[in-house]
Amino acid sequence: MAINKDTVKYxxxxxxxxxxxxxxxxxxxxxxxxxxxxDKLDTLKADDLKPTSHxxxxxxxxxxxxxxxxxxxxDAIKNAPLAENNLFKVPKIIDIEA
Amino acid sequence: xxxxxxxxxxxxxxxxxxxxxxxxxxxxxIDKIEKTENKLCALAHFDKEKALERCxxxxxxxxxxxxxxxxxxxxDNICVKDELTTCxxxxxxxFKPPYNATVIGKLTDLGAxxxxxxxxxxxxxxxxxxxxxxxxxxxxxxxxRIPGGSSGGSAAAVAGDEAIFALGSDTGGSIRxxxxxxxxxxxxxxxxxxxxxxxxxxxxSLDQIGPITKDVEDAAILLKAISGHDExxxxxxxxxxxxxxxxxxxxxxxxxxxxxxxxxIEGMDKEVKDSLKIAIDxxxxxxxxxxxxxxxxxxxxxxxxYLVATAEASSNLARFDGVQYGLRADNVKSMMDMYxxxxxxxxxDEAKRRIILGTFALSxxxxxxxxxxALKVRTLIKTDFDEAFQKFDAIVTPTSPTAAFKxxxxxxxxxxxxxxxxxxxxxxxxxxxxxxxxxxxxxxxxPIGLQILGKPFDEEMILRIAYNYxxxxxxxxxKPKL
Numbered sequence: 001m002a003i004n005k006d007t008v009k010y011x012x013x014x015x016x017x018x019x020x021x022x023x024x025x026x027x028x029x030x031x032x033x034x035x036x037x038x039d040k041l042d043t044l045k046a047d048d049l050k051p052t053s054h055x056x057x058x059x060x061x062x063x064x065x066x067x068x069x070x071x072x073x074x075d076a077i078k079n080a081p082l083a084e085n086n087l088f089k090v091p092k093i094i095d096i097e098a
Numbered sequence: 099x100x101x102x103x104x105x106x107x108x109x110x111x112x113x114x115x116x117x118x119x120x121x122x123x124x125x126x127x128i129d130k131i132e133k134t135e136n137k138l139c140a141l142a143h144f145d146k147e148k149a150l151e152r153c154x155x156x157x158x159x160x161x162x163x164x165x166x167x168x169x170x171x172x173x174d175n176i177c178v179k180d181e182l183t184t185c186x187x188x189x190x191x192x193f194k195p196p197y198n199a200t201v202i203g204k205l206t207d208l209g210a211x212x213x214x215x216x217x218x219x220x221x222x223x224x225x226x227x228x229x230x231x232x233x234x235x236x237x238x239x240x241x242x243r244i245p246g247g248s249s250g251g252s253a254a255a256v257a258g259d260e261a262i263f264a265l266g267s268d269t270g271g272s273i274r275x276x277x278x279x280x281x282x283x284x285x286x287x288x289x290x291x292x293x294x295x296x297x298x299x300x301x302x303s304l305d306q307i308g309p310i311t312k313d314v315e316d317a318a319i320l321l322k323a324i325s326g327h328d329e330x331x332x333x334x335x336x337x338x339x340x341x342x343x344x345x346x347x348x349x350x351x352x353x354x355x356x357x358x359x360x361x362x363i364e365g366m367d368k369e370v371k372d373s374l375k376i377a378i379d380x381x382x383x384x385x386x387x388x389x390x391x392x393x394x395x396x397x398x399x400x401x402x403x404y405l406v407a408t409a410e411a412s413s414n415l416a417r418f419d420g421v422q423y424g425l426r427a428d429n430v431k432s433m434m435d436m437y438x439x440x441x442x443x444x445x446x447d448e449a450k451r452r453i454i455l456g457t458f459a460l461s462x463x464x465x466x467x468x469x470x471x472a473l474k475v476r477t478l479i480k481t482d483f484d485e486a487f488q489k490f491d492a493i494v495t496p497t498s499p500t501a502a503f504k505x506x507x508x509x510x511x512x513x514x515x516x517x518x519x520x521x522x523x524x525x526x527x528x529x530x531x532x533x534x535x536x537x538x539x540x541x542x543x544x545p546i547g548l549q550i551l552g553k554p555f556d557e558e559m560i561l562r563i564a565y566n567y568x569x570x571x572x573x574x575x576x577k578p579k580l
Binding site: 003007008011012013014015016017018019023027030031033034035037038040041042044046047049050051052053054055056058061063071075076078079080081082088090091092093 | 192193194196197289290302303329332333335395397398400401402404405412416419420421422423424425426430431432433434435436437438439441442445447450451453454455457458461468470471472473474475476477478480511512513516527528529554
């Protein structure tokens with residue numbers, strides 16, 4: 001097996017996705033089949049090859065650092081599920097005991 | 099006259115003569131949508147009052163442009179200011195972008211009229227438009243079948259004459275494969291040809307926006323309209339955009355066209371294979387020199403793609419966390435709980451599967467064996483094309499190994515679904531342009547597509563071959579009975 005339930009559970013946690021037991025079962029089987037298929041890459045000798053992360057010949061793209069207008073705070077926050085005073089509002093992150 | 103059945107360039111002629119007005123076209127489109135949309139489910143968002151209003155407010159000063167007064171639809175992953183843009187996903191169900199994608203501005207500046215959004219696989223994850231939160235789009239040629247995907251809504255709308263043309267996005271075949279399965283023209287430009295500013299990212303090293311049209315001439319007009327460097331997308335290339343309309347009319351006499359043996363495999367539809375043979379004969383009769391050749395690393399393309407694309411997707415989709423936009427789960431205990439529950443409720447199965455697969459391929463301990471290895475093999479696939487294009491002007495293949503399959507046929511086995519992209523994926527990995535055009539029908543009256551691949555930034559060549567083929571065949575004139 002290329003992947004087991006514990007690894008899928010661990011990876012889902014890294015990806016911040018909660019899975020039901022049913023999903024965990026289903027995904028483990030499906031991902032295992034997919035990974036077994038991609039294992040055909042192991043039949044190739046690729047160690048000495050340069051990786052291609054994108055196909056364009058460009059590297060860094062520079063521009064002049066000039067001040068331009070951008071989205072207003074109220075526009076930028078318009079889609080927030082919860083906001084206050086033009087700030088995104090989220091559940092408490094740090095729990096400090098008084 | 100049913101104006102909704104015509105091409106953009108036909109309509110432009112009629113508008114120029116003064117025989118019709120943009121409102122006439124818009125009304126025909128609306129009538130057709132009211133008649134057939136309940137069968138097709140091709141659209142994600144459509145507001146007829148708004149469409150009519152836009153049509154009435156057209157800038158007369160832009161009237162000389164070919165696209166003036168022509169209505170169009172776009173895939174639901176392209177941002178339109180203050181209008182729903184959801185990627186057919188629950189996690190973006192109320193999202194209204196605060197800005198327009200560059201392609202939207204380019205088309206509306208020319209006077210084209212934005213009508214609405216088309217359905218798609220959730221976040222473009224799919225080959226059948228079945229993973230949409232709005233339900234599956236159906237193929238106009240047989241509504242029991244899928245239209246292909248992920249731009250299935252765009253292809254079905256154009257094929258079903260609910261749209262004159264539409265924009266889609268293509269990460270592994272998502273424009274070309276649905277165009278093939280719906281019997282219309284779909285063009286994926288070279289990586290970097292069209293600005294992706296405002297396209298909600300799936301896999302950033304692969305994604306391109308392109309047109310789905312009723313004929314090759316419209317594809318040429320659209321490509322010219324949306325191409326070009328954009329400072330808002332640093333991956334858009336500063337390369338001259340030629341006049342495709344005159345370039346495509348040159349003859350194909352003496353052109354060297356490669357036919358890769360790896361694209362005629364066991365398990366593919368015999369009818370697809372036979373249609374391709376006839377299409378290749380046709381190109382030879384027109385004067386092209388077709389020759390068998392090899393792209394030796396083709397069999398590794400699906401593996402490389404599903405590692406690279408999911409790895410990039412897992413990173414791109416990390417932004418959907420319930421903080422800045424879209425869905426946020428209720429009754430959460432902590433920040434971590436909010437992330438996990440929001441993503442559990444917001445993403446469909448295929449999105450979850452791909453994010454987990456991509457995260458796995460990038461994770462410590464597996465990175466070298468999967469992601470890094472895939473990037474190296476990608477080099478081999480790209481080199482295959484680099485070498486082939488030293489000898490050939492273009493390459494022709496089937497677009498898809500089969501015609502449209504039945505709804506539900508491949509949803510339970512993701513790997514089988516992934517393999518339906520087998521002929522389109524390599525072009526994205528190599529960054530080259532590709533077009534799919536109709537080249538036949540099965541005995542069940544389902545469309546078959548011919549794919550033409552070209553050198554980077556040589557869309558002119560693939561349009562030229564496509565145009566010459568189309569002018570000498572009638573496949574593109576057939577219409578589905580809906």
